[in-house]
Amino acid sequence: MNDLFTAIAAEAREGWEASRASGREQVNVCLDTSSLARGGAETLAALQEAVAAKGLNVDIQTTGSWGFCWLEPTVSVRSAAGTRTVLYHSVTPDRVEEFVQATLVEAGEFPELALGVVEGAPSDAIGALEDHPFMQGQIRRLMANCGQIDPENIDHYLANGGYEGFVKSLDMEPEAIIELMLESGLGGRGGAGFPAGRKWDFLRNATAEPRYLVCNADEGDPGAWVNRILMEGDPHLIIEGMLIAAMATNAIEGYIYIRHEYPLAIERMNVAVEQARERGLLGEDVLGSGKTFDLVVFVGAGSYVCGEETGLINSIDGYRGMPRIRPPFPAQAGLWNLPTNVNNVETYANAPLVLRHGAEWWSGVSDDEAKGTKMFTISGAVNQPGCVEIPFGLSVRDLLEKYGGGTPGGVPLKGYQPGGPLSGVLSAEEAELPLTLAPFRDRGLFLGSGGIVFFDESTSVVDLCTYFLGFAEDESCGRCTTCFQGTQRAVEILRRIGNGGGRDSDLDKFEDLIQTMTWSNCLHGSFAMTTVKLALRYFRDEFETLIREKRDPTRSLPGMITYEITSPGDPALAEAAAICPTEAIVDAGSRFEIVDELCIRCGACAEVAPSAVTVRDRFV
């Protein structure tokens, strides 16, 4: 064992134990981007104020997310004796006063908002957190520290086994580290699932120096925030993973490329890198080993194709983030045309777990062909948008019902998107598929990086296609005509269909585009039509109804509906007229009327006067 490290880790553990044996209550407030959006910062301020006003001797600190995103802000309270910790949800600023009274002043509990007991014995009023329906079946390995430690305090990470995997790798030959990674079966978590060990081996075998590592934290798939949860909750896990990769490949510098939409993740990664440097875990002569590895947190500026590894490399190099033509691959010519390895956040984050606990433990979590655990975020038509970590293999339906809490209002599920705008859509009948790589690959798409978006029967599949193709069009880098013109053409046709101008020949045109666009240089172009391809496979009748009958079965496409006032005397109509952004509702003396030419189908009137305004088919 490395002596320098032994000393650092012992000191961290001592501090951690001392703080836990302080005899004071410990209040942990989750502050991640989701919690901030729900008033987490105000809750923290209100807690601090209440504690100060009452002169309580309490430790308050911040943590990352437990994954209960729809119930933020979450707050845990650890008893002064250190025997019991309870996690609470929805501790909004207006509840802080009574919350403080119950949990701190009276040193009791607050069952109304309790999620569960984290440590200590469950009671009749509050069950164990692990028995909470949302937690059952989850295996928290990557997220083990999320919600439990202060992400801006390296000692918390060190006190919980942090950097031990890296220290093991310091005494190993690069070949042995790679052998261990291959043995674990860790596949790339960005979507492709390519064995991380093999990728590292490409870099190890590269002929040029110096070599670089890149961590792809440009989590651009809308509806995916698993990387954000990790960076905001446990940033050192990613640094440790990159350090291990550096030992396996002899890389001397790494870049963590984070999208600018994640300011808190950027801040926390920067703090973590700085603290790791202070402890001698990054920089020259890491832990006295004679090896050099340092990290740069690199901030993106808004471009989806920078999530493609060569686009990302061009972006750091100082060019437009346009994906390169391969070969050469990054392992030969990456950053500054020098050997480079690019992995996703979650891929690197798994490496410390493999090193600490061994390949057998790591891969033994399930019998699934895809090894290890995977983080998923659940959003769209669900009751519980949140983040879970589970072994591969759970069915999509179970993910929705168990963790997503089902669809709102009991509207039947229509389908889902398994992982990003290029991954396509599947219908509800495919919800029995297990969440692992093979079944999706067999259907011509990929599982993606973990953002699963569900949609119910109120959603028009043509609207979904228009949305995803519009996204692909906006984000096309402009290199390949197949991609930037193909997406544009697809959007034009989809919009025309959505406005009642669909033609029988349109479906053939889609087939042409599907074929042509596969010849694009990168995945962005070659997978952009996946949504349409699969929508035609699963929802062809909906396209046909729109094209032939000029009718939208979901009555949601703006171009296919009109709004009509069916109770002209309804008193709510005055308010509807006032809210209409285009003044399309006019007062014709004794009655209100909608001027159809002015109406933009935004539906504001139907919201304020629901019993007076009716949606009708425009062409039927």
Next chain:
Amino acid sequence: MAAEPTTRELRELVAEYEFERGHLLPALIEIQERYGYVSPAAIEVLARQMRTTPALVYGAVSFYADFRTEPPPEREIAWCSGPACRLRGGDRIREALQHTLGLPLDSQSEDGAYGLRLGQCNGTCSEAPQVWVDGEVVGDLTVAGAVAIARDVKGDA
């Protein structure tokens, strides 16, 4: 936000940046953080510092959605373009915002008083549909609520 940056200020601001070390994006981000936007003068100065052409610098500025080429508006609504928002009426909210403000996405009023921007999903999907008003999340939005916000931002509430 400061006034129109001078060439001298800009030169000082970017003096430590080197193209060979991957500093183009960090330099542009620093310029925008300081002044709120990347002016034509800034493009010229940065090109000289990076020993490259203004065309390459401008190429990057126009490629990345986050860079602005005019000073930001005093008040701004960013509309979330993510799928969870879309599934809950986000596109109708966009229509209503555009018509209320009289602006397309990614533009601002001539006097710079208010603007409308396309925002990317950052995973606060529990708030869908949402917008950011001057950087703060406003979630669980209705179309009517969005119209009210837009009128307030426009100053004719």
